[in-house]
Amino acid sequence: MSTTPEAAPIARQTMAIHTGMRKWTGIDCVAPPIVLSTVFERPEVGDPPPDFSLYTRYNNPNREMLEETVAALEGGLDAMAFSSGVAAINAVLETVPHGGRIQIPRQLYMGTRIALQEIWKDRLRIDEVDFSDPERARRALSGAKVNLIWLETPSNPLLQITDLATVIAKAKVAGAIVAVDNTMATPILQRPFEFGADIVVHSTSKYIGGHSDMLGGIVVTREKGALADRLRAVQRYGGAVPSPFDCWLARRGIMTLPVRMYTHVENAFAMAEFLEAHPRIEKVYYPGLTNHPGHEIASAQMRGFGAVLSFQHKGGEKAAYEIPKRMKLAYNATSLGGAESLIEARKHAEGSASSIPDDLVRFSVGLEDPEDLKRDLEQAMSGF
Numbered sequence: 001m002s003t004t005p006e007a008a009p010i011a012r013q014t015m016a017i018h019t020g021m022r023k024w025t026g027i028d029c030v031a032p033p034i035v036l037s038t039v040f041e042r043p044e045v046g047d048p049p050p051d052f053s054l055y056t057r058y059n060n061p062n063r064e065m066l067e068e069t070v071a072a073l074e075g076g077l078d079a080m081a082f083s084s085g086v087a088a089i090n091a092v093l094e095t096v097p098h099g100g101r102i103q104i105p106r107q108l109y110m111g112t113r114i115a116l117q118e119i120w121k122d123r124l125r126i127d128e129v130d131f132s133d134p135e136r137a138r139r140a141l142s143g144a145k146v147n148l149i150w151l152e153t154p155s156n157p158l159l160q161i162t163d164l165a166t167v168i169a170k171a172k173v174a175g176a177i178v179a180v181d182n183t184m185a186t187p188i189l190q191r192p193f194e195f196g197a198d199i200v201v202h203s204t205s206k207y208i209g210g211h212s213d214m215l216g217g218i219v220v221t222r223e224k225g226a227l228a229d230r231l232r233a234v235q236r237y238g239g240a241v242p243s244p245f246d247c248w249l250a251r252r253g254i255m256t257l258p259v260r261m262y263t264h265v266e267n268a269f270a271m272a273e274f275l276e277a278h279p280r281i282e283k284v285y286y287p288g289l290t291n292h293p294g295h296e297i298a299s300a301q302m303r304g305f306g307a308v309l310s311f312q313h314k315g316g317e318k319a320a321y322e323i324p325k326r327m328k329l330a331y332n333a334t335s336l337g338g339a340e341s342l343i344e345a346r347k348h349a350e351g352s353a354s355s356i357p358d359d360l361v362r363f364s365v366g367l368e369d370p371e372d373l374k375r376d377l378e379q380a381m382s383g384f
């Protein structure tokens with residue numbers, strides 16, 4: 001079976017199961033093998049080399065399956081998988097000319113900020129903009145020439161929402177390339193290409209892998225062409241490629257990505273409402289709550305509000321550190337997107353230089369029964 005089902009229009013839920021899966025000629029397996037061979041025998045002289053004929057750093061069947069699938073889910077035309085989400089982010093930054101100007105959100109994933117600080121700050125001019133504030137975004141974009149605008153919505157860990165349609169339209173007028181870190185939403189809940197983004201980035205270590213057992217990243221481009229070619233060159237010759245096994249795990253994770261996301265979102269919603277109504281909770285950050293400043297925009301541009309939320313307890317910093325330790329079901333651990341709930345005092349993970357509140361607790365809501373999670377939170381919070 002070598003036909004791919006993309007010829008007919010199919011839903012994302014069907015793509016998650018079938019896209020890229022039937023590329024094995026001469027083997028009738030339903031679940032794909034993991035191709036560990038680093039080298040592939042040359043074709044007969046004169047034959048055009050098949051896509052992954054040469055060497056596994058250039059391409060690999062498991063990697064190609066993953067790239068094809070994430071590109072299809074996002075509605076993009078090309079994708080390059082990397083060995084981590086951060087490697088994918090750095091690959092995008094490699095496409096900015098030396099001395100170029102980029103704009104980043106004031107609040108964004110810590111690892112992106114650290115990469116900019118440690119690797120890029122002498123090579124790029126980096127401006128911070130509060131893109132969650134439409135007026136500030138408008139002013140920032142009507143100024144100097146910008147090469148790349150980096151967006152992250154919902155943001156990690158404060159769940160700030162950026163109006164993608166408005167900001168991207170203004171960025172286009174300014175001639176900037178727009179990249180969106182879509183890790184927190186996944187293509188099931190939000191597709192930045194629908195709003196005109198040029199690049200979408202994911203840490204596949206999170207929801208795409210979905211089981212806290214692999215590390216990876218991917219860059220998807222809306223078009224084929226020069227930008228995609230440049231990213232492919234950074235992937236192949238920069239060499240930060242994922243292993244076939246990690247690609248296989250990520251592709252397997254995608255089989256259940258849609259159904260996992262539906263349940264993740266339902267559970268997170270239940271937790272947000274529970275916490276919001278709790279007398280000892282000071283503040284809940286979750287775009288699904290009507291009092292969240294980005295609620296209306298998130299309702300319009302997302303299909304579900306994601307499954308990470310943050311909160312502050314009236315017991316302050318002490319409570320923020322003790323509650324995760326006392327949880328019996330959720331792990332007191334960093335990261336997000338696994339089937340198991342993960343909870344942490346976020347300031348501890350980000351360090352003292354971070355501007356997030358000292359007493360912020362970040363909660364990646366897993367796939368457990370929501371009533372069990374509520375009971376777990378209730379017992380962990382009692383006494384504070």
Ligand SMILES: *Cc1c(COP(=O)(O)O)cnc(C)c1O
Pocket residue numbers: 084085086087109111152156181183184202203204205206215216217
């Ligand atoms: C985790 C994360 C990354 C980085 O991914 P790694 O796979 O850990 O390198 C990037 N962006 C966001 C929003 C993340 O949560």
